[in-house]
Amino acid sequence: MTDNIGVLGKKAPQRTGVERVVNAPLPTVYGKFQAIGYMDHDRGDEQVALVYGEIGTDDVLIRLHSECLTGDAFGSQHCECGDQLDAALRAVVSEGAGVVVYLRGHEGRGIGLLAKLRAMALQAEGLDTVEANLALGLPVDARDYGVAARILDDLGVKSVRLMSNNPRKREALVSHGISVAEQVPLLIPPCENNITYLRTKRERLDHHLPHLDAVVSSS
Numbered sequence: 107m108t109d110n111i112g113v114l115g116k117k118a119p120q121r122t123g124v125e126r127v128v129n130a131p132l133p134t135v136y137g138k139f140q141a142i143g144y145m146d147h148d149r150g151d152e153q154v155a156l157v158y159g160e161i162g163t164d165d166v167l168i169r170l171h172s173e174c175l176t177g178d179a180f181g182s183q184h185c186e187c188g189d190q191l192d193a194a195l196r197a198v199v200s201e202g203a204g205v206v207v208y209l210r211g212h213e214g215r216g217i218g219l220l221a222k223l224r225a226m227a228l229q230a231e232g233l234d235t236v237e238a239n240l241a242l243g244l245p246v247d248a249r250d251y252g253v254a255a256r257i258l259d260d261l262g263v264k265s266v267r268l269m270s271n272n273p274r275k276r277e278a279l280v281s282h283g284i285s286v287a288e289q290v291p292l293l294i295p296p297c298e299n300n301i302t303y304l305r306t307k308r309e310r311l312d313h314h315l316p317h318l319d320a321v322v323s324s325s
Contacts (some may be wrong), residue, residue, distance in 0.1 A: 159203030216248030
């Protein structure tokens with residue numbers, strides 16, 4: 107075992123930053139994407155950008171989608187994540203070009219899968235999503251969008267139309283040098299199981315969710 111020892115007997119330097127590793131065609135039920143895989147050497151996460159069509163450099167329609175196993179894979183109604191991912195993929199195909207950056211390591215707003223499940227258990231007992239994280243001694247939102255900005259930069263994207271209801275995503279991209287020409291809402295109709303969660307996102311996390319007004323006024 108060499109333990110990464112170079113020819114002169116010195117340990118080779120660790121890689122840093124985001125490295126493009128692979129580009130593979132990915133046919134999906136939405137259309138044929140290019141799946142471009144990246145390694146984030148700083149955090150150790152594998153990342154993927156799903157690119158559709160010829161995206162250009164300016165005003166590219168994009169989604170920064172935080173990994174959510176329960177919503178994306180299992181169809182959980184606790185959140186609207188799976189529906190947002192579906193809507194974003196459909197939107198870029200309808201547009202003719204766009205990018206969905208699927209951000210690994212963002213599970214539970216960055217606290218991880220098991221911690222998210224613990225928070226969900228507390229929410230079932232009456233805490234909201236913010237209170238649950240804090241009760242576990244965890245940050246309300248630990249996500250870092252720097253890797254997303256570096257992926258967009260690698261793809262040659264300079265300005266975006268960002269599909270998101272979260273103003274912090276816009277602020278994060280701008281802080282990393284990506285111009286946001288427009289923030290495009292992704293408004294998913296609420297259901298009985300996620301209405302409290304969505305209200306908390308609007309009232310405590312500043313998400314722009316005007317479609318909840320009708321639900322709030324009728325409840």
